Amino acid sequence: MIMRLFGVSPLQTDLIGHYPDLAGLRRSAKSNAWSQVAAHFEQLPVRSDQSVAVRVVAETPGSERFLEQVVNSERNSSLARTLLGARFIVMAWEARGRTFAKDVDPSQWQFFFGYLERAERLLAEATAMDPTNAAAWTERVILARGLELGLDEGRHRYEQAAEHCDAPYTAQRQLLQNLCPKWGGSVDELHAFARDCLKCAPPGSLAGAVVANAHVEHALDIMMAEGALAAEEYIGQREVRDEIAAAAAHTVLHPEHRPWHGWVSAHSVFAFALVTGGDPRAVPHFEALGSRVCPYPWEQVYRRWKAAFRRLGNHRRPL
Structure with a gap:
């Protein structure tokens, strides 16, 4: 299904491609x-x-x-x-x-x-x-x-x-960036905040994706210091992958989940984190996305990030 879809459809990276209900708002702004x-x-x-x-x-x-x-x-x-x-x-x-x-x-x-x-x-x-x-x-x-x-x-x-x-997912993602070491925070603060977001979130919300964001930012920090292999080793650890998958199960994969603006970002980071760790639990996130994807965090790692997303979505194999 995904291979056929990617074979005929360009990737949707624009917000209107993700959330067609906002098309009228853009037209109003343009006019x-x-x-x-x-x-x-x-x-x-x-x-x-x-x-x-x-x-x-x-x-x-x-x-x-x-x-x-x-x-x-x-x-x-x-x-x-x-x-x-x-x-x-x-x-x-x-x-x-x-x-x-x-x-x-x-x-x-x-x-x-x-x-x-x-x-x-x-x-x-x-x-x-x-x-x-x-x-x-x-x-x-x-x-x-x-x-x-x-x-x-x-x-x-x-x-x-x-x-x-009631569901401040965008604000959570933004504060998480503030807490990154590159902006003066630490990886301990990253994970503590992300876990607190998940703990306080109702089932089916988007907050669990912040857990994946935290692990991705931790891996990116390692990549800058030690290289890509060390970053992949970190995110490939069983306990890391299990925590990410558990967060997904409580939020975007939960039966009570109802897509709201931001769900494409959430699935994008879950797909990236799990497939980077070589975990087959990335599959439902690729399936949910279809041809939609947010550039983050893909473009932080790959020069040709769209091709990487297609390849990994098609083959579901580790980097």
């Missing part, structure tokens, strides 16, 4: 239809994770011009400030590029921090206007990392997001 954009968010379930919908608007090229006009006209709109702040965060990372920090030139850093500072002002206004705006708090977790505000500030922003969202 500068603020009333329709706002109406879409009003229709989302109360206390749901709205961060993916926010990113659909934020990743729409040129949307900052439209959103700046809305912010100027809608003086009390927390949503407008959230969307424009998120757009500036996207633009900041585009300006920085994906190279190592040592390879980023001064002009790139100038644009990077300039956009992040503008985003921080807007998102601080958004959360002041509406302290229950979990999506804005989630974006501010990213800013705590990019602006180097420290782990305590990142945790505070995450706690605000989690307080006002």
Whole structure:
């Protein structure tokens, strides 16, 4: 089934390919239809994770011009400030590029921090206007990392997001990045946070994927220090693979699981972690994904990551 599917279908990496119900939101953003954009968010379930919908608007090229006009006209709109702040965060990372920090030139850093500072002002206004705006708090977790505000500030922003969202998977993934050694955290903090997310999560939620994220980030840290073979040996340990599989069974593979925005990311990281460890329990995640996949964490390891995803999805064999 997967081989036939990959043989005729390109991989779906765009958010609309993952979540077709958000296509109307993107069309509204492209056509500068603020009333329709706002109406879409009003229709989302109360206390749901709205961060993916926010990113659909934020990743729409040129949307900052439209959103700046809305912010100027809608003086009390927390949503407008959230969307424009998120757009500036996207633009900041585009300006920085994906190279190592040592390879980023001064002009790139100038644009990077300039956009992040503008985003921080807007998102601080958004959360002041509406302290229950979990999506804005989630974006501010990213800013705590990019602006180097420290782990305590990142945790505070995450706690605000989690307080006002029943399933804060996006915020959990973002704080996990803050806790990585490369951002000043440690692998012990990574795993402690991920296990706590799983422990507190209702069956069928997406939170268990954070356990897989933590092991992947641990492996990536080993890869940078000791090479790919050492990273594969780490994630191939039986106890590591068992913990990842148990997290999947409690969340995305649980009978009570109902796909919500973010499920493609969750299955993508489970598939990567288990197949990297040579574990056949990767199969149901590849089957759930079909031709959908999130670039993370595949592109962190493979130069031709799409080909690697197809190959491993077809053959289900260890790296």
